[in-house]
Amino acid sequence: MSKFNKVYLQNVLSTWGHQLSFPAAELTNTIQNECHYNAWFTPGNVANAVKADAQMLNAEDISKWLDHYNFKSASPKRVGLILAGNIPLVGFHDVLCVLVSGNYALIKASSQDARLIKQVLDLLCAIEPAFSEQFSFVDKLQDFDAVIATGSNNTSRYFEYYFGKVPHIIRKNRNSVAVLTGDESNELLYNLGRDIFDYFGLGCRNVSKLFVPVGYDFTRFFEAIEPYHDIIHHHKYHNNYDYNKSIYLVNRDPHLDNGFLLLKEDQGMSSPLAVLFYEYYDDINALQEILAGQKDNIQCIVTMLTLPPGNCSVAPGQSQHPKLWDYADGVDTMDFLTKL
Numbered sequence: 001m002s003k004f005n006k007v008y009l010q011n012v013l014s015t016w017g018h019q020l021s022f023p024a025a026e027l028t029n030t031i032q033n034e035c036h037y038n039a040w041f042t043p044g045n046v047a048n049a050v051k052a053d054a055q056m057l058n059a060e061d062i063s064k065w066l067d068h069y070n071f072k073s074a075s076p077k078r079v080g081l082i083l084a085g086n087i088p089l090v091g092f093h094d095v096l097c098v099l100v101s102g103n104y105a106l107i108k109a110s111s112q113d114a115r116l117i118k119q120v121l122d123l124l125c126a127i128e129p130a131f132s133e134q135f136s137f138v139d140k141l142q143d144f145d146a147v148i149a150t151g152s153n154n155t156s157r158y159f160e161y162y163f164g165k166v167p168h169i170i171r172k173n174r175n176s177v178a179v180l181t182g183d184e185s186n187e188l189l190y191n192l193g194r195d196i197f198d199y200f201g202l203g204c205r206n207v208s209k210l211f212v213p214v215g216y217d218f219t220r221f222f223e224a225i226e227p228y229h230d231i232i233h234h235h236k237y238h239n240n241y242d243y244n245k246s247i248y249l250v251n252r253d254p255h256l257d258n259g260f261l262l263l264k265e266d267q268g269m270s271s272p273l274a275v276l277f278y279e280y281y282d283d284i285n286a287l288q289e290i291l292a293g294q295k296d297n298i299q300c301i302v303t304m305l306t307l308p309p310g311n312c313s314v315a316p317g318q319s320q321h322p323k324l325w326d327y328a329d330g331v332d333t334m335d336f337l338t339k340l
Contacts (some may be wrong), residue, residue, distance in 0.1 A: 003102055003130065006066045010059055012128045013100075017057025019123050020050050030119055034088065038112050039236050041088050045199050046116065049088035052321050053120075056093075065324040066100070069338050076134075077103045077340045080141040082149035082159070085110025087199040089117060093324075094148050094333060095135065099124075101337035105135040106144055146340055148333065169336055171329050175208040175270045176319055179287065179303040180221075182213050184316070188304065189224035191317030195302050196261070197228045198320045200237050201273060204299045204328070205319045209269055209277040211287055216280065222258045232260035241274035269297050299328070 004012070023031065031050060034041040079098045083091030090113065098105040109117055118137065125132040141147070146167040149159040156172040163170070178192055195207040212218075232238050244262055248255045256263035266277040281287040288308065291301065300312040300319055307313045312330060327333050 004128075006063075006071075009066060009100060010062045012124075013057050013062050014059040015127050016124050017054045019127075020054035020057070020120065023050065027119055027123070030116060034116060037115065038085075039234075040200060040202060041113070041116075042234070046088045048198060048320070049090075050116075050120070053089055053092050055321060056324050061324050065334075068325070069101075069334055071102065071338060077145040077337075078106055078143060079103050079337065079340075080106045080108065080144035080147040080149075080163075082108045082141070082147070082151065083110050083113070083117070084150040085112030085114075087203045088113060089120065090203070091117060091150070092120065093322075093328070094150075095121070097333045097337055098148075099131055099134050101334060103134070103337055103340065106141055107135055107137045108139070108141055109137060146337075148336075150328070167336070167340060169329075169331055169333065173270065174204045174297060174299040174329065176205050176299045177209045177211060177269065177291070177301055178207045178316070179211045179291075179301060179305055180213070180216065181305065182216055184304065186220065186224045188316045189221055190227065191315075192302060193225040193228045194317045195319040196225070196276060197231055200231070200234070203320065205322070207276070207302055207319065208271040209266075209279065210263075211279055211281050211291075214280045214282045218256060218263065222256075225261070226258070229260050237274060240272065244272050244275050269294060300326075 027050070031046045032043050034046050035043060081091065081094050081098065083094065091107075091109070095105055095107060095117065107117070121131075121135065144166065147159070147163040148169045149156075149163060150171040151159060153172045156170050159168075159170045176195070178195065184192075192207065195205075199206065201208065232241060241260065241262065245257065247253075248262065248264065253264065260274075262275045263278055264271070264275060265279065267279060268277055271277040281290075284305070291298065291307075291311065300314055301307060302316055302319050303313055304315060305313075312326065
């Protein structure tokens with residue numbers, strides 16, 4: 001479907017990635033000022049999101065990614081995109097896939113993240129103006145041939161109702177987990193802190209739960225993540241920490257507290273903000289069965305263990321740095337788009 005050959009696409013996208021790696025003044029200004037529109041979008045978090053997308057767009061990975069698909073010559077389809085706004089540029093990959101596949105993107109951006117995605121796309125259009133003819137930002141989706149919508153478990157029911165008659169990908173709530181063995185080095189545990197605290201834990205690739213062996217001593221874990229202590233100075237995060245701590249204290253719920261993160265033993269997968277659930281295991285094979293049973297609720301698994309095929313597992317510190325082929329919910333967006 002794409003109007004460009006793969007070699008040219010690779011050059012354009014890698015140039016785009018280079019520009020994102022070294023933001024010019026206008027993008028740098030946006031990175032610094034997004035916090036005035038959304039308090040969660042601190043300069044550091046926005047810069048990390050831009051950098052993560054830039055790292056995806058390296059020539060080697062782009063070539064490997066594009067070679068996996070057969071771009072057929074067909075009329076472009078109008079693909080409605082409903083983007084989430086929980087973390088900066090969270091809808092970047094969906095937009096990228098629609099453009100690269102040669103389709104037309106009707107982008108309904110989240111009010112929480114409407115400025116950054118527009119500016120990033122402006123950079124792409126400056127490199128290859130033809131891309132400006134492949135997307136538009138809309139307030140309401142209409143006249144679409146397919147839909148990719150990301151939302152909560154509640155909104156997904158509405159998405160299914162409204163978009164169920166056209167080809168669609170509808171995403172619900174997911175969380176990520178970490179599996180520890182007790183043999184992790186301090187460096188690996190520190191890296192795990194990135195998976196927990198990046199974007200304040202608001203992303204579906206953020207770790208919200210630990211699986212630890214029976215008898216696990218959390219002392220080293222707390223020592224390793226101490227450098228992230230400054231997160232408590234963010235007022236919205238601090239408010240969530242205080243609220244959840246007060247609930248646990250009032251209800252006399254057993255929990256661990258290091259002054260900026262609460263750990264609570266819980267079988268749930270989705271922990272409140274500023275809280276990390278944990279669960280003990282005594283047999284790795286039994287744990288793998290538990291994880292398999294929760295597959296539809298897990299985005300990725302952070303661990304140094306080798307897990308069976310089909311699990312999206314990443315090393316500590318890498319959950320927020322997906323590759324181009326690390327599709328949300330394990331659904332191949334590009335395959336979906338090239339077969340419309």
